[in-house]
Amino acid sequence: MIPAPFAYRRAESVAQVIELLGEHGDEAKLLAGGHSLVPMMKLRFARPELVIDIGDLPGLDYVRMEGGDVAIGALTRHVTLETSPLLAATAPLLRHAASAVGDCQIRHRGTIGGSVAHGDPAADLPAALMALRGTVVAEGPAGRRMIPIDDFYVGFLETALAPDELVVELRFPRADRQPWGFQKFRRRAIDWAIVGLAYQAEPAGGGIGLVSMGPTTLRATSAEAALRSGAPASEVARLADADSEPPGDAAATPQFRRHLARTLLARALAGQADR
Amino acid sequence: MTYVLADTAVTVTLTVNGAAHDMRIEPRELLVSVLRDRLGLTGTHIGCETTSCGACTVLLDGRSVKSCTMLAVQAQGHHITTIEGLAGPDGLHPVQQAFRSCHGLQCGFCTPGMVLATVSLIEEGRAADEDSVRSALEGNLCRCTGYHNIVQAVLSAARAIQGDGA
Numbered sequence: 001m002i003p004a005p006f007a008y009r010r011a012e013s014v015a016q017v018i019e020l021l022g023e024h025g026d027e028a029k030l031l032a033g034g035h036s037l038v039p040m041m042k043l044r045f046a047r048p049e050l051v052i053d054i055g056d057l058p059g060l061d062y063v064r065m066e067g068g069d070v071a072i073g074a075l076t077r078h079v080t081l082e083t084s085p086l087l088a089a090t091a092p093l094l095r096h097a098a099s100a101v102g103d104c105q106i107r108h109r110g111t112i113g114g115s116v117a118h119g120d121p122a123a124d125l126p127a128a129l130m131a132l133r134g135t136v137v138a139e140g141p142a143g144r145r146m147i148p149i150d151d152f153y154v155g156f157l158e159t160a161l162a163p164d165e166l167v168v169e170l171r172f173p174r175a176d177r178q179p180w181g182f183q184k185f186r187r188r189a190i191d192w193a194i195v196g197l198a199y200q201a202e203p204a205g206g207g208i209g210l211v212s213m214g215p216t217t218l219r220a221t222s223a224e225a226a227l228r229s230g231a232p233a234s235e236v237a238r239l240a241d242a243d244s245e246p247p248g249d250a251a252a253t254p255q256f257r258r259h260l261a262r263t264l265l266a267r268a269l270a271g272q273a274d275r
Numbered sequence: 276m277t278y279v280l281a282d283t284a285v286t287v288t289l290t291v292n293g294a295a296h297d298m299r300i301e302p303r304e305l306l307v308s309v310l311r312d313r314l315g316l317t318g319t320h321i322g323c324e325t326t327s328c329g330a331c332t333v334l335l336d337g338r339s340v341k342s343c344t345m346l347a348v349q350a351q352g353h354h355i356t357t358i359e360g361l362a363g364p365d366g367l368h369p370v371q372q373a374f375r376s377c378h379g380l381q382c383g384f385c386t387p388g389m390v391l392a393t394v395s396l397i398e399e400g401r402a403a404d405e406d407s408v409r410s411a412l413e414g415n416l417c418r419c420t421g422y423h424n425i426v427q428a429v430l431s432a433a434r435a436i437q438g439d440g441a
Contacts, residue, residue, distance in 0.1 A: 001324050002304070002308070002428055003303040005283055006283065006302060006303060006304070008283065008302030010348070010351070034345060034349060035326065035344060038345070039344060042324070051302065051346075055349055057351060064374065079399075085388060102326075102414065103414025103415075104395065104401070104411050104414055105326075105329065105332060105339045105341045105392065105414045109341075109344070109345070149321050189413040192413055199282070237290065
């Protein structure tokens with residue numbers, strides 16, 4: 001399995017990436033770690049004419065505090081998130097979610113910006129960012145703009161990014177030691193989640209993000225409202241699937257996915273570890 | 276603008292096992308294909324080609340990666356180590372020696388990937404106990420052994436390397 005032919009440019013700066021995207025638009029794809037794009041290109045699901053390699057761009061690999069926010073560079077790899085003491089202290093949910101992605105080899109290559117920008121509803125990190133009430137920082141010809149994660153996903157593998165924009169940073173308010181939970185249901189060790197769920201109690205009233213419960217990463221709005229009104233955990237958990245129309249496929253029927261979402265939320269609220 | 280796709284080849288320098296190789300390749304060539312077909316380093320195996328089995332694992336700057344899921348052009352500016360580059364002038368690498376001593380293999384097809392994944396996971400401090408080794412080897416499949424001797428080999432290698440103060 002080898003991708004179809006394409007032209008290749010190795011970008012030296014964010015400015016150059018934006019210029020190339022402006023010139024080539026939808027015919028171009030950005031390549032960071034390549035662990036979503038390369039498999040899709042091998043299967044010919046993706047067939048870009050130009051691949052712009054941003055994997056070695058300087059200055060986009062960091063986890064740091066900016067005011068009360070945690071800021072993460074788009075090219076920060078999963079293994080860096082997994083082993084970051086700063087993230088372990090300020091957002092253990094995201095640290096744990098990163099450790100649940102694929103396997104060691106995959107986490108050595110995959111980046112948080114790539115995972116977020118790819119827009120796969122089966123991805124783990126966007127659900128954690130949903131629970132953390134995160135913001136996507138995009139850069140384009142007019143400079144940077146902040147896109148709340150709730151506005152970022154518009155359809156299956158579709159995001160609010162303009163053709164000449166790229167993700168440069170993810171940020172969210174620090175959660176410190178507030179309760180959290182992350183549940184990933186799968187049949188085999190390195191599979192994608194059949195259903196996954198990220199729960200964060202505070203700040204900003206907390207949040208619940210859902211994996212593989214629809215065409216995009218989703219927020220469990222009704223369950224969040226019940227949580228804020230002080231409803232008991234069993235009642236909150238029953239609402240986990242209330243805002244979703246989960247798909248049926250070889251891995252699970254829609255009914256089974258609904259059952260999983262409710263069960264996983266009950267476990268997350270009880271503070272159970274996912275493995 | 277549309278590119279003339281027939282003319283997309285690029286000139287790259289790849290550093291493999293300490294030696295720099297200048298070559299002209301198509302950007303769509305996978306790292307595993309370039310290692311095997313252009314450099315003759317057939318110790319890197321092709322198993323599933325879908326990022327699942329780990330047979331194609333190599334080290335990129337000392338960290339395990341699956342070479343079926345990297346374009347060779349992405350490896351420019353980095354150091355690649357394959358199984359052929361692991362042994363030193365004094366003989367087998369401690370991880371190779373441990374797989375041999377513990378008989379951490381049967382047919383051997385997964386072994387180059389297992390060995391390189393092990394070099395990386397020990398270096399990263401993921402060989403504390405049997406559970407952490409099994410978790411860190413999730414990305415490497417063996418269809419013969421049931422993993423028992425592989426896990427013993429990893430733990431044995433970790434003791435040997437850490438005992439050296441390495």
